[in-house]
Amino acid sequence: MNPPANSAANRKVALFVPCFVDQVAPRAAIDAVTVLRRIGCEIVFPDDQTCCGQPGFNTGHWEVARPCAEHFVRVFSRYDAIVCPSGSCTSMVRKHYPEVLESTPLRGDAVEVGKRVFEFAEYLVRVAGVTDVGARFPHAVTYHPSCHATRELGIYDEPMQLLRAVRDIDLRPLPNEGECCGFGGMFSTKFGMISAAMGDTKAGNIEQAGAEYVTTVDPSCLMHLEGVFGATGRKLKTIYLASILANTDGGADRGVNSPRRAK
Amino acid sequence: MSAAAQEFLVNAIAKSSDLEHRALIQRGMLSYDAAVVKGKLRFSDWEAARDRCAAVKAEGIANLGRLLIEFERRITQRGGHVHWAENAGQANEYVVELARARNVKTVVKSKSMVTEEIHLGAALEKNGITVWETDLGEFIVQLRREPPYHIVTPAMHLSRRQIADLFRDKLGEDVKDADPGRLVAAARVALRRAFFAAEMGISGANFLVADSGMVAISTNEGNGRLTTTIPRIHVVVAGIEKVIPRMSDLAALWPVLATSGTGQPITTYSTLIRGPRSAGENDGPEEFHVVLVDNGRTELLANPETEEVLKCIRCGACLNICPIFRHVGGHTYGTIYPGPIGSIYTPRTKDLSEWGHLSYACSICTACKGVCPVKIDLPKQLLLTRRDFISGRNVKAAERAGFAAFRWVTASGGRFQLMGWLGRKAVAAVNAFGLSGTALDPMRAWTKYRSPMKFPKKSFRGWWRDNGNR
Numbered sequence: 001m002n003p004p005a006n007s008a009a010n011r012k013v014a015l016f017v018p019c020f021v022d023q024v025a026p027r028a029a030i031d032a033v034t035v036l037r038r039i040g041c042e043i044v045f046p047d048d049q050t051c052c053g054q055p056g057f058n059t060g061h062w063e064v065a066r067p068c069a070e071h072f073v074r075v076f077s078r079y080d081a082i083v084c085p086s087g088s089c090t091s092m093v094r095k096h097y098p099e100v101l102e103s104t105p106l107r108g109d110a111v112e113v114g115k116r117v118f119e120f121a122e123y124l125v126r127v128a129g130v131t132d133v134g135a136r137f138p139h140a141v142t143y144h145p146s147c148h149a150t151r152e153l154g155i156y157d158e159p160m161q162l163l164r165a166v167r168d169i170d171l172r173p174l175p176n177e178g179e180c181c182g183f184g185g186m187f188s189t190k191f192g193m194i195s196a197a198m199g200d201t202k203a204g205n206i207e208q209a210g211a212e213y214v215t216t217v218d219p220s221c222l223m224h225l226e227g228v229f230g231a232t233g234r235k236l237k238t239i240y241l242a243s244i245l246a247n248t249d250g251g252a253d254r255g256v257n258s259p260r261r262a263k
Numbered sequence: 264m265s266a267a268a269q270e271f272l273v274n275a276i277a278k279s280s281d282l283e284h285r286a287l288i289q290r291g292m293l294s295y296d297a298a299v300v301k302g303k304l305r306f307s308d309w310e311a312a313r314d315r316c317a318a319v320k321a322e323g324i325a326n327l328g329r330l331l332i333e334f335e336r337r338i339t340q341r342g343g344h345v346h347w348a349e350n351a352g353q354a355n356e357y358v359v360e361l362a363r364a365r366n367v368k369t370v371v372k373s374k375s376m377v378t379e380e381i382h383l384g385a386a387l388e389k390n391g392i393t394v395w396e397t398d399l400g401e402f403i404v405q406l407r408r409e410p411p412y413h414i415v416t417p418a419m420h421l422s423r424r425q426i427a428d429l430f431r432d433k434l435g436e437d438v439k440d441a442d443p444g445r446l447v448a449a450a451r452v453a454l455r456r457a458f459f460a461a462e463m464g465i466s467g468a469n470f471l472v473a474d475s476g477m478v479a480i481s482t483n484e485g486n487g488r489l490t491t492t493i494p495r496i497h498v499v500v501a502g503i504e505k506v507i508p509r510m511s512d513l514a515a516l517w518p519v520l521a522t523s524g525t526g527q528p529i530t531t532y533s534t535l536i537r538g539p540r541s542a543g544e545n546d547g548p549e550e551f552h553v554v555l556v557d558n559g560r561t562e563l564l565a566n567p568e569t570e571e572v573l574k575c576i577r578c579g580a581c582l583n584i585c586p587i588f589r590h591v592g593g594h595t596y597g598t599i600y601p602g603p604i605g606s607i608y609t610p611r612t613k614d615l616s617e618w619g620h621l622s623y624a625c626s627i628c629t630a631c632k633g634v635c636p637v638k639i640d641l642p643k644q645l646l647l648t649r650r651d652f653i654s655g656r657n658v659k660a661a662e663r664a665g666f667a668a669f670r671w672v673t674a675s676g677g678r679f680q681l682m683g684w685l686g687r688k689a690v691a692a693v694n695a696f697g698l699s700g701t702a703l704d705p706m707r708a709w710t711k712y713r714s715p716m717k718f719p720k721k722s723f724r725g726w727w728r729d730n731g732n733r
Contacts, residue, residue: 017723019673023683024716026723033731045727048676056666058627060649064670071674099643147628176293180586184626189708191272191624196712197279197590198626201289223716230714 011041011128014079016072016117018089019051021219028219031246032085032120039130049075054092057100058185066104069097073109081127082117085242087149087217088185090119095152119149120242121217125158131165135245138168142211144202144225146218147180159217159241166244172209179205183224199228206236213239264659267597268620274595275624284420288589291419295583298526299634305528306518315515317638320574323473323507327564327573330473330506331555337476341538343551351381354556358383358465358498359390361552365496367392367462371454373482373490374398375467376414376577377502377556379599383465395457397486399450406433412593414600415524415579420592454486464490464548468501469520469576471553475510477537478553481520481530488534497536497548503555504573516576523636524578559612568647569611574637575604581631581641587624596621603631607644610652619652680724687718694718 013036017029036043053068055061072093076082084090094114101107124130143163149155163171182188182198189195202225206214214225214236222238229236264272278284303309323330335345348354362370370392372378384394384405396405400417404410406429411417418426427441436449466487470479478499480487491497507516513533521527540547563569582588582602593601598609598621606621622645631641652658672682686705693704699715700707706716 019679019683022723023687024718026719026721026726029723030726030730043731045724045731046676047680047724047727050673050676050679051669053673055669058646058649059623059662059666060646060651060653061666062650062653064666064673067670068673075676147626147630151629151633176296178630179589180626180628180630182586182626184628187623187626191275191587192708192712193276194279194587194590194624195626197285198586199713201285201586201590224713227709227713227716231712 011036011039013041013043013081013083013123014076015043015045016049016052016076016082016084016089016093017045018084018086018219020223021085025219025223025240028085028240028242031240032083032242034246035124035133035135035242036083038133039124039128041128044079046075046079052089052092053100054089054096055185057092057096058187062100065100069093069100069110070104070106073097073101073106073113076113076117077109080116081123082113083120083123084117085120085217085240086219087119087146087153087155088220090117090122091148091152093117119153119155119217121159121162122153122155125161131161133162133165133245135165135247136167136249137244137247138170140170140172140210140212141239141244142172142174142206142209142214143177144174144181144206144214144216144221145177146216146221149217150178155217159215162241162245163215169244172211174209174211174214175205177205181221181225182228183221185220188224195224196228196231199225200232203228203232203234203236207234211236213237213244215239215241215244217241265617265620267617270597271595271620271624274597275591278591278595284592285590287420287422288592291416292583292589295526299522299580299583300526302522302526302528305522312515312519313636313638316519316576316636317574319507319512319515320576320637321571324504324564324570324573326508327503327506330508331471331503333473334471334476334506335553335555337473338538338551338553341476341541341551343538343553345553345555348554348556348558350558351556354381354500354554354558355383355386357552357554358500359386359392361496361498362387362392362463363390365462365550367496369393369395369457369461370463370465371395371397371457371461371490371494372401373464373466373480373487374401374417375465375500376411376599377467377558378465378500379411381500381556381558383500395454395461397454397457397484397490398482399447399484399486402450402454403429406430410594410599412601413579413582414577414602415582420594458489458493461494463496463498464492464494465498465500466491468499468505468553470513470516471501471506472510472513472535473506473508475537477510477535479513479517480534480536481517481532482534483525483527483531485532488532491534491536492546492548495548496550497539497552499536499551499553501553501555503557503560504575519636520576520578523580523634563611569607569644571639572604572607572611572644574639575608576637577604578636580634580636584630584634585625586628586630587626591624596624603641603645604639607641607648610648615648615652615655616657619648619655619657622646622648622652680722683722683724687720687722690716690718 053065056064539551
């Protein structure tokens with residue numbers, strides 16, 4: 001894609017922080033800010049934003065998803081580029097708002113906003129045209145291609161390119177990488193035992209990859225996997241893509257929902 | 264929660280924690296994955312092949328009434344009989360009455376999901392007729408008095424050892440070392456006897472070809488040909504959605520069906536049947552009947568949102584790729600059609616309140632959408648099923664209240680910030696008092712199967728207030 005907003009002067013982005021990232025995994029968004037600023041982005045955070053509505057949409061509560069979508073469209077319509085540290089929430093806006101807002105006045109605006117919402121790695125590579133952000137991360141890492149980013153948005157090469165450019169990283173292929181980790185939004189609590197079993201299978205594959213860390217473009221998968229690792233007594237660690245990219249020193253514990261431990 | 268939902272929960276807990284079962288299924292499915300990847304390489308353009316199949320099936324569905332009548336006309340012209348059954352009861356009654364009138368004692372069946380759906384085998388047995396399933400997998404699960412585990416590979420949940428034990432107990436055949444070749448030979452001995460004893464053969468249909476009035480059947484074991492040619496009566500039982508416009512459409516459908524299901528270039532035996540034995544022919548049945556089964560299908564057809572579900576050709580690809588199927592297995596669903604397609608089909612054609620929970624047994628990973636050979640948007644269909652389940656008020660009061668609160672909270676950034684802060688404080692307090700995972704833990708649905716989340720002191724918003732405008 002020809003980068004439309006590639007000049008440093010024009011890298012103005014609005015940050016769309018998913019509700020659970022805001023409340024539970026802020027590190028993911030903070031590290032995204034660090035990386036975006038490093039490549040010269042000017043960032044605004046529209047503070048009336050709340051949730052994209054996916055929890056309602058995915059559970060059949062469209063009566064809840066619809067006002068969330070309308071709220072999102074009203075808050076973000078005025079921005080040219082919107083960056084989101086989650087493939088799944090990006091996909092909700094781009095792929096599902098037109099369905100949720102079918103035959104409502106805001107549908108047209110939603111389609112337009114959808115074209116300007118970018119998942120974080122997608123923004124860096126496809127829009128800003130950057131693959132090397134000057135990161136260093138001397139650890140064995142494997143990439144879990146999260147479902148909605150990979151299959152709904154076609155984002156796979158972008159995070160891989162970004163990871164390959166990280167200094168001293170030991171990037172490991174993940175066996176059966178395309179299988180879901182088991183999070184699935186409310187699925188993770190409605191059918192917790194199936195979700196955890198799926199996480200356990202994923203964990204086994206990560207171990208088989210010989211990785212110390214698993215990373216992806218969706219902090220929600222990592223939140224779930226971190227919980228599964230803990231419950232099954234595994235030493236594996238999770239790290240959101242931006243947190244790897246934010247590192248320039250050598251890395252520390254940046255579990256997706258743990259505050260940075262290293263002082 | 265419906266009785267079926269409770270049963271699903273209980274069985275899902277048991278199966279997803281059964282490591283042996285999980286390993287067996289995972290191994291089987293990964294070998295399918297590899298075979299399908301290889302099989303697709305034989306196509307110069309796999310996506311174009313899928314598009315063609317999707318278009319053919321869509322055309323069939325769009326012209327269903329006309330094509331079925333064309334099919335019927337051609338079959339009747341050749342002396343065959345076509346019976347239209349609105350539901351399972353009517354279909355079974357027709358076959359049972361026919362068997363009675365012709366003094367049938369033994370029936371052989373080739374593999375057919377629609378006969379499982381209408382429980383035809385049980386209806387015949389209730390009337391004193393002996394029924395032999397002749398597909399090896401179906402034969403095995405029939406001996407175990409079990410429903411099929413998977414729509415293509417009914418006995419994939421069993422090990423060779425288990426099958427050898429079963430044959431020893433039920434057939435009196437002691438197969439040493441559970442050697443697959445000898446297990447097959449043992450089954451063949453029993454089944455050959457049945458083929459030659461049977462007065463009636465019952466098959467399904469993979470496709471009903473309208474322009475030539477033919478029934479297309481795919482099998483891998485040749486049992487389909489024996490079932491449809493040896494007994495003096497052949498009955499085809501087929502869902503009405505099986506009709507396709509033209510013979511030439513099979514050129515697209517047959518290879519794609521086989522590759523999607525098992526990775527094969529084409530199923531071993533592809534059979535086309537056009538009616539009873541005619542004058543001058545040596546083989547074939549004296550009588551030929553086709554039972555066209557509706558059983559809820561016209562309801563799917565009547566709704567523009569759901570009619571695409573009827574495109575399904577029962578290849579099993581969505582079951583094979585489904586990570587939920589891979590962890591709970593086929594029997595847990597409690598339905599004839601398990602996996603993604605079944606979790607749409609069952610609630611839509613049976614009872615949404617009773618079976619709607621199945622549409623939630625899915626992480627919306629969307630892998631099935633990518634493998635469906637006729638391009639049914641399965642994840643979308645699952646989400647639409649959920650939407651209709653909720654609007655039918657099939658929801659616990661607590662969930663409804665929770666979402667009402669969620670709606671209120673997410674209507675403004677200020678409210679969201681305040682409620683988020685309160686929520687994090689509450690969870691921190693629970694964790695501080697060591698109550699994580701107890702009845703007082705608001706996160707217990709999460710922590711039941713996972714270590715507790717470490718909640719940050721500050722939200723991103725809080726951090727942004729301090730560091731955002733540097």
